[in-house]
Amino acid sequence: MYYNSKTIVYFDGNFLRAEEAGIDLYGQSLHYGYSVFEGIKSYNTDRGTRIFKAEEHYERLKRSAELMHIPFDYKVSELTALTYELLEKNGFSDAYIRPLITCSPNMSLSKGQKSYLSLLAWEWGNGYLANNLKIMTSRFQRPNPNAFKVEAKVGGHYVNSILACQDAKDKGYDEALLLDEYGNVAEGSGANIFYEKDGTLFTPAKGSILPGITRQTVFEICSELTIPVKETLFKPEEMKGADAAFFCGTAAEIVALDSLDDVPFTKNWKDTVSSKVQHTYQKLVRGLSL
Ligand code: PMP
Incomplete structure (x- = not known):
């Protein structure tokens, strides 16, 4: 439902097929829920595909990482540009975008050491909840x-x-x-x-x-x-x-x-x-x- 054999994702510096992106079984995020993420939407507008309030979402992502002591040094402008690139590579316009920051293998309860950025997107029309x-x-x-x-x-x-x-x-x-x-x-x-x-x-x-x-x-x-x-x-x-x-x-x-x-x-x-x-x-x- 979220991806198929053609879906492209961004993971740790590269665009690759969703199917090729592996998950680290020893990651601190998987074991302890120690990850931060965002939920963003893009819309098909008169001026083409527009990510709504991209800056606000990426500022919050950076702030969430900081509050959790997860190292993360992407700039908001970089994150926004990567997201437009991701949408273009997948041919999406009305879409939901899920940036996710996870941490490297670490079973201790200390702060994150290395972080990985994933950007996922899938097509999404109207809101996920019906009215009333x-x-x-x-x-x-x-x-x-x-x-x-x-x-x-x-x-x-x-x-x-x-x-x-x-x-x-x-x-x-x-x-x-x-x-x-x-x-x-x-x-x-x-x-x-x-x-x-x-x-x-x-x-x-x-x-x-x-x-x-x-x-x-x-x-x-x-x-x-x-x-x-x-x-x-x-x-x-x-x-x-x-x-x-x-x-x-x-x-x-x-x-x-x-x-x-x-x-x-x-x-x-x-x-x-x-x-x-x-x-x-x-x-x-x-x-x-x-
Ligand atoms: N509260 C919670 C618990 C949420 O998960 C969300 C969705 N991110 C919101 C509020 C609404 O936040 P936003 O308008 O930034 O999507």
């Missing part, structure tokens, strides 16, 4: 910020996301909503959350979330459209039965939520400011003016 998701409050909390660097996109953190997402699916929901250690709403398993009440948007403040690039884009759109938006801490009860809510993330884009714990969001989606934000986001990523 039924979500449930998860019994799995987001990682405690005193135990992890939650603002870094680290492989091992996603075990928490897998547990929460799978638990929600097993219970008949589409996705999970994870809380922080104090019971405040944090985020989805792979996306940030907003809810709407009386024309204002609310989203969890930073602290226990991955502060998403899409979340930041929503702030920019709100400023452009003069939609009030507040970053604050709140409990799930405060957003239940609100006018509307959505998840946002690079892969998810902006997806409407149908209900939280079976309590529906009440307003017709097309009459909400959230739907304006969704529409504007679609124009923005395709390089059209707001």
Whole structure:
């Protein structure tokens, strides 16, 4: 599904066939989840293929590596150029791009010694989540910020996301909503959350979330459209039965939520400011003016 015999990847300085890229059984990343990665999208626009917010994603990748003490010295401009080259070699335009930094063989619990950069891409049309998701409050909390660097996109953190997402699916929901250690709403398993009440948007403040690039884009759109938006801490009860809510993330884009714990969001989606934000986001990523 992600690759075939023709797929080209970038690995440790070379472009090669995905099938030829081996995995090191002794790598520190495989054993301990000690890797950092990004999720980026490219879009087919009037001006050709455009990677949305490449600079922001690669700045975050470098920051994640730094926070994890993984040596990594590629420049943002180099990473962006390599990604365009990868897309061209594969003939992709609307695609999902997965940069991944892994570490060399090392069974000790010390910092990474040598790192390897992989750039993978696969074709991807619309967001990975359908609209109108039924979500449930998860019994799995987001990682405690005193135990992890939650603002870094680290492989091992996603075990928490897998547990929460799978638990929600097993219970008949589409996705999970994870809380922080104090019971405040944090985020989805792979996306940030907003809810709407009386024309204002609310989203969890930073602290226990991955502060998403899409979340930041929503702030920019709100400023452009003069939609009030507040970053604050709140409990799930405060957003239940609100006018509307959505998840946002690079892969998810902006997806409407149908209900939280079976309590529906009440307003017709097309009459909400959230739907304006969704529409504007679609124009923005395709390089059209707001
Ligand atoms: N939270 C988590 C846990 C995520 O995995 C993601 C996806 N990267 C997001 C939020 C949204 O981040 P972004 O908008 O930068 O994709």
